[in-house]
Amino acid sequence: KAGVTQTPRYLIKTRGQQVTLSCSPISGHRSVSWYQQTPGQGLQFLFEYFSETQRNKGNFPGRFSGRQFSNSRSEMNVSTLELGDSALYLCASSLDGRLNTEAFFGQGTRLTVV
Amino acid sequence: DAKTTQPPSMDCAEGRAANLPCNHSTISGNEYVYWYRQIHSQGPQYIIHGLKNNETNEMASLIITEDRKSSTLILPHATLRDTAVYYCIVRAFSQKLVFGQGTRLTINP
Numbered sequence: 281k282a283g284v285t286q287t288p289r290y291l292i293k294t295r296g297q298q299v300t301l302s303c304s305p306i307s308g309h310r311s312v313s314w315y316q317q318t319p320g321q322g323l324q325f326l327f328e329y330f331s332e333t334q335r336n337k338g339n340f341p342g343r344f345s346g347r348q349f350s351n352s353r354s355e356m357n358v359s360t361l362e363l364g365d366s367a368l369y370l371c372a373s374s375l376d377g378r379l380n381t382e383a384f385f386g387q388g389t390r391l392t393v394v
Numbered sequence: 395d396a397k398t399t400q401p402p403s404m405d406c407a408e409g410r411a412a413n414l415p416c417n418h419s420t421i422s423g424n425e426y427v428y429w430y431r432q433i434h435s436q437g438p439q440y441i442i443h444g445l446k447n448n449e450t451n452e453m454a455s456l457i458i459t460e461d462r463k464s465s466t467l468i469l470p471h472a473t474l475r476d477t478a479v480y481y482c483i484v485r486a487f488s489q490k491l492v493f494g495q496g497t498r499l500t501i502n503p
Contacts, residue, residue, distance in 0.1 A: 372437075
């Protein structure tokens with residue numbers, strides 16, 4: 281079956297702009313989580329959505345937001361982009377995010393802010 | 395913060411078993427041990443997870459000590475393609491995956 285699909289794979293934006301990233305989970309998976317990966321901070325959790333509701337949230341400013349649609353596809357949005365937002369953004373899907381369920385990651389979207 | 399401690403780097407010869415240790419001395423009774431790996435610039439790949447019994451799948455084996463305070467991931471016959479950063483994570487119900495710095499495993503020919 282198809283894996284987690286993230287689009288676009290690469291993106292270049294200018295400071296102050298906003299960006300929307302998309303994630304299509306594995307068919308049947310209802311939980312989608314987002315992570316930011318930078319060389320300095322490593323992999324950091326942004327938020328998790330389950331059945332269109334945000335269930336967990338990391339320590340990121342309000343400029344970072346997300347949503348999940350009824351088909352479990354998810355988007356994350358970053359407004360007023362800063363240079364420090366340059367990172368690899370990863371999406372992970374799991375059946376329902378509960379214990380004993382593994383999460384599968386997409387290949388990520390590499391965002392560069394100039 | 396990550397609840398696990400891993401060595402920052404390890405080397406292993408191709409064809410030999412790679413044994414990656416992980417300490418999780420504060421693990422709770424309802425937390426599972428998960429292992430992921432990340433090959434350069436790709437998304438993390440799930441390897442294996444377990445609660446208290448040893449687990450084995452087509453990729454690796456997971457050995458968890460009886461007191462559950464540490465575990466070892468074993469790649470039985472390492473290949474060059476196993477070169478990656480390996481993350482050990484403890485996770486309970488509906489908790490997020492918290493990644494530490496992981497172990498950078500280099501498989502040498």
